[in-house]
Amino acid sequence: MRWSQVFIPTLREVPAEAEAPGHQLLLRAGYIRQVAAGVYAYLYLAQRSFLKITRIIREEMNRIGAQEFYLPALNPAELWKESGRWGVDVMFKFKDRNEHDMCLGITHEEEMTNIARSELRSYKQLPQIWYQIQEKFRDEPRPKSGLLRLRQFNMKDSYSFDLDDAGLDVSYDKHVDAYTRIFTRSGLRFLHVDAYSGMMGGKVSSEFTAPAESGEDWVAQCECGYAANLEKAEGRPVPVEDLPGDAPPEPFATPGLKTIDDLVKATGESPVRMIKTLVYIAESQPVVILLRGDHTLSETKLASVLGTGVFRPATPDEAFQLHGAHLGSLGPVGRKGVKILADSALELRRNMITGANRDDQHLRHVTPGRDFTAQFKDLRVVAEGDLCIRCGNRLRLVRSIELGHVFKLGRRYSETMHATVLDARGQEVPLVMGSYGIGVERILSAAAEQNHDDDGLFLPRAIAPFDVILTAANMDDESLRAAAEKLYSEMCEQSIDVLFDDRQERPGVKFKDADLIGVPYRVTVGKKKLASGLVEVFDRSTKQIQDVKLGEVVGTLRGKYLR
RNA sequence: CGGGGCGUGGCGCAGCCUGGUAGCGCGCUUGCCUUGGGCGCAAGAGGUCCCCGGUUCAAAUCCGGGCGCCCCGACCA
Incomplete structure (x- = not known):
């Protein structure tokens, strides 16, 4: 191609709309132009890159025996009502001229399962892996950083259909291999990390993620190879030397001290010696949650432990009703008949400080297990410097861009949508499914975020225009x-x-x-x-x-x- | 959904507080000049000042409403 004849509108100055360096450069280099929030036109250079990226994806998907389909993005409501996902709030919905509810697909589990259930009859037809590269539409509350979070974007999504869990394991592993090859060939620096599988049906999932400053995921990483999304990551706190002695809990006055920070300043004690008490209402039942003073609750982990996503922090009034004291003076000692969840970092600790359930009073010498009973669970967000659960070294937290997600769905869709086959004994069994996605734009975005300097981009050859x-x-x-x-x-x-x-x-x-x-x-x-x-x-x-x-x-x- | 910022030629911005002529840099066009790191000189073109309404003799500027975009947080099957 001759530059004099093609359209590469480079810019000398950075458009004000762009913040992330890769986004700024893709605009300046004439790859993309914005149409609306989270909606971009891909000009000549971008399209050339995308063709190279999708070619790599196709080659690697085909290599594992996956078959490419092409399915519509425009869907009738029925499909989504049946799977129970019509209520998803990021879905673009509207009515057609006949007043039928329609939507634009946020992904394609429903359509793929729909085909599978009407066409797959016998275990002899399994396994199947079907994929497509297609536009997805999500009315994100906050599109951001150019191509990093779009409302219209291309996703390679594949779906595996197996007779049993062992088959799913094979299909899943094939995808892990294919994804590893795809991102390696794309020239990205990436991690394969444990991920949170979501509330519904999911068992095992992992993410492929590209470390970059402008990423929106946090990943905990250890030199031993352990890596997990922060939603999922576990770590052990650095051991704490507790005060000796076995004195009983002793109240002391803490007038006006409401937060851990206040207590730290007033008492000179480390937050590590304090227990933070939170009150949540889960499915209209109160739950008391205890964390070390310097730790943060992971609502994702809480959801897993509670087995429901329906929960919220109690209002100040509710907390007062339950504890007889206001927020800031709450504690677990003396609480009866209520579920108490304690983060595992509190197990085996002693002589800690926590609220006394009387306003302006706290207790010292509080020892979990002796002074209150609780279920110990992993509830907190891992912090930088926590110890790796595998090797004991310190974890690092890095920002990262989620490139792809592989997911053992199990029978979540096949059961709700009745996608079954007959097995060798003639029994009707639900298909065991996996779903696997790659954000096409995110490969370019991540490459741009990872490979730039003051002068511009230097993309990996495999995906450069x-x-x-x-x-x-x-x-x-x-x-x-x-x-x-x-x-x-x-x-x-x-x-x-x-x-x-x-x-x-x-x-x-x-x-x-x-x-x-x-x-x-x-x-x-x-x-x-x-x-x-x-x-x-x-x-x-x-x-x-x-x-x-x-x-x-x-x-x-x-x-x-x-x- | 909570908080903050912005909207003025293609891009980056000033002007708005204190109402009266729309301005600067880059880019664009033409000519001359120059040719290894966004060169120089000269002459030009290009604007519903986001939209609607109000106040006023007069609104980019003041007031009301709306829309759009960006950032932080929440959210992200």
């Missing part, structure tokens, strides 16, 4: 121009994926643009070196320059750079 940019320093210089044209013809003949910057621009402009748009290698034809029969090959990511003889450019590219 071009492999090479051929820059003629001065198109008005006849000999230089002729040499560049000749090189361009050779590259085209040899099927090198090249963008020829043949614009009548000053060299500075061309170099700036070339640095900006993320093409991994630049071949520069300049007057001085051309006089000795040389051109430069410039590696955008390392900034290394190699002089190459005019006649050897294609060979050098093929042999060294584009292997």
Whole structure:
């Protein structure tokens, strides 16, 4: 392609709408333009990248025997009412001209299951893996960071159908392999992490996630290889040396001290020695939740422990009704007939400080197990520096972009939608399903977030819009121009994926643009070196320059750079 | 859903407080010049000042309502 003939609208300044560096650069480099919040037009460069990305995805999906379908995004309400997901609040819904409820698909479990149930009859037809690459629509409350969270986006989603759990394990493992290959080939730095499976039906799931500052997921990571989404991550607190002695709980006055922070300041004690008492209402039943003073409740983990997503913090009035004291002076000692959940970090601790259930009073010398009984569960969000549950080293927290999610669905959809086959004994059994997604735009986004400097992007070759940019320093210089044209013809003949910057621009402009748009290698034809029969090959990511003889450019590219 | 910010040529911004002529930089067009890091000179084109309503002789500016976009938090099957 000749730059003079294609549309690559680079910008010198950063549009005010963009915050994340990768987003700014994709705009400046002329890849994308915004249409609405979370809705983008993908221009020429972006589309070239997406075609390369989806090609990698297709090759790797096909390799595990997955079959590509193409399903509509426009759906009738019935399908979603049947699966129980019509109520999902991020779904775009509307009525057609006949007043039928319609929606745009947020994903395709329903449609795939619908096909499976009407067509799959026998265990002999299993296993099946069906996938598609299609637009998904989600009316996100907060789209953000360019292509990182969109309202319309492309997802590769696949669905596996097996006879039993063992089969699902195989299909799941195949996807893990395929995803590992896809993200490796895409040139991303990524992690495979344990993930929270959600409330409904899910058992096992994991995420593929790309560490990047602008990511919105937190991942806890250990050098031993353990990595988990913060929603799911477990860690052991660094052991605490408790005060000796076995004195009984003793009240002391804490007038006006409402928060752990207040207590720390007033008493000089570490929050590690305190018990934070929270009151929640779950399915209209009160639950008392205890955490170490410096720890944070994970509502995700709480949902798992409670077995329901229906809960909320109690109002101050409710808390007062239940404890006879106001928020800030609550504690577990003396509470009877109410469910008390304590984070496991409190197990085996002693002589702690907590609220006395009397306003402006706290208790010291409180020992869990002796002074109150509670169920100990993992309830807190892992903190930086906690110890790895596998190896005992310290965990690090990193921000990360979720690229893909693999999920053992089990029978959640097949049972509600009656998707069954006959097994070898002639018994009707529900299909065992898995679902597996990859955000196509997120691969480009993550690559941009991970690979940029002050001058612009340097995308991994596998997903860059071009492999090479051929820059003629001065198109008005006849000999230089002729040499560049000749090189361009050779590259085209040899099927090198090249963008020829043949614009009548000053060299500075061309170099700036070339640095900006993320093409991994630049071949520069300049007057001085051309006089000795040389051109430069410039590696955008390392900034290394190699002089190459005019006649050897294609060979050098093929042999060294584009292997 | 809670909090904050912004909306003025294609992009970045000033002007608004204190009402009266719409301005700067970049980009764009034409000519000359220049050609290894967004060159220089000159002449131009380009604006419903987000929308609707109100106040006023007069509104980008003041008042009311709405819409859009961004950021933080909540949420993210």
